[in-house]
Amino acid sequence: MSIRGRALVMGDNVNTDVLHPSQFFSLDSDRVRAGFLQAAAGYESLGRSNLSDCIVVAGENFGCGSSRETGARAFLLAGVRAIVARSLAHIFSRNVRNLGLVAVECPDLYSLPDQGSEVEINLEEYKLIVSATGQSLSINRLDPYWEAIMKSGGLMRFLQYSE
């Protein structure tokens, strides 16, 4: 499996309060969607735009902080295709994967690609490919548990519950 998209680039230690401020905490999907990136300086209008061709590419400890799953859901509602980061915060990585989003770690991702450049996550060879530079970096192999969840499309499907 391979996922291609336009890179939405973010830095190190980006926390969930910035990704999705608590003022947008809601049971209403439209309101949750509206909060995406609304406390991330310089990303506010990007957050509101159509992101259905985007892959989030980030630095270290991406998604640290609160466990509020509205933050993770906002990524899906915004249409983000996948997340690749140098490292992912523990709860956040579980949240997005449990909801069926591909989220992987690429420890060698030291220089982040340009905003909007084309990237590809190849899940057969576990590679991140940056088209503009031809750069190809190794992605950490997912634990068999997460591989199974990814193949099922999320935790509830993996456990064979139909929602």
Added chain:
Amino acid sequence: MGRTLTEKLLLGKGPPRAFPDSAYFEIEVDLVLGHDATISLLIDRFERVGGRIWNPSKCFFAADHFAPPSTPERADILRRYLDFVEAQEVPRDLLYRGISHQLLVEDPRCSPGMVICGADSHTTMAGALGTFATGLGSTDILALLLTGKAFLPVPDSVRITLVGKRPGWLFGKDIALAVIARLGPGGAVGRALEYHDLSEPGVPIEGRMTIANMAVEAGATNAVFAPDEILVRYIEERDARARRFINGAGDFTREPVWYYPDEDAEYLQEITIDLEDMPPLVALPGSPGNVVPIDCAKPVKVHQVFIGSCAGGRKEDIDAAARLLSGKRVAPGVRLVVTPASQSIYEDCLRSGAIEALTMAGALVTNSSCGACGGIDKGLIGAGEVCVSTSNRNFRGRMGSPDGLIYLASPLTAAAAALTGELADPRPFMGFD
């Protein structure tokens, strides 16, 4: 090979692996912590699968985020949650009694040796009581409520030893910040922090709660204090009191199981934090990792001081602020918001006179709840406003406007800011020079 404390807590019952070559185990959970904000997110899905909670008596559910609600939407969310709790026959004695994490450590249902998962990142706090305690998101909790199990990896541990004679001005908050500064905000991602307190006279249990609470600010999966006399005494006194006051508390008091790490356990890293002469610390706005000693922080005018949250609203914190402010007045124009972490702390501080002293000094005392901490209500900050807070996160927008600035500090440092209207070293006000 020896085992760390976290390995013993998680692998004690010999849980099966998720897959033969997986690092994840299917672990039986002893207690599930929840609250109105995060449990409400899973109710629709829970009902769609037609579920019942596997064991309602193992649910430890509070109403703390929207308590009481500040908007009609939040009232609706809270109502949805309360109806769910009632329909699922989850115990309702904790509702409106304070912040879930604080209620957990006060309650005999939470006992050393347990595996606890909570629908909130600061669940790590219960590790101060020798438990494995970690936060999970709503989907993980949804599955856990249906099955009683969670798929967890066993994190490698960083061993942290506290040594030295602790100065009277040093609080759990200062120590928590020192640890985050040492490890970095992402320095413990996916790891356990295993604490050994050899300092003199030993960090009080309340300070340890703050330290375990803020382990997640370094990215840790959990933090656990190796049991010692301070913990044993706390548990004995707590449970004896509960037995006296709550009829039939014996039904839910599980005998503590005291795990200790093996001497030949393997650690990823071992660090020592010397408390001797450590100055009060403060985290500058933006990240709990921006730590500087208070005497190196640039002076800044303060508009709000918040003493509250699961990381800074305990009796010790409120008493300390009352000691500094007793008989004095908060600087003109400064909003001092005091939010006890639980109603029983509130009651204790009423009895000790701390609430009266603070009110007379000009504090606004609110009911126990999350309040200003998560930018929920009762003390949000506006653009350009500066808040000194005893809570655990100073991320952009955390307490209101993205253009507000949050400094994290101990209750003494926060009280000094309230008194002077500026970020200030509290030591001169307490006779420590």
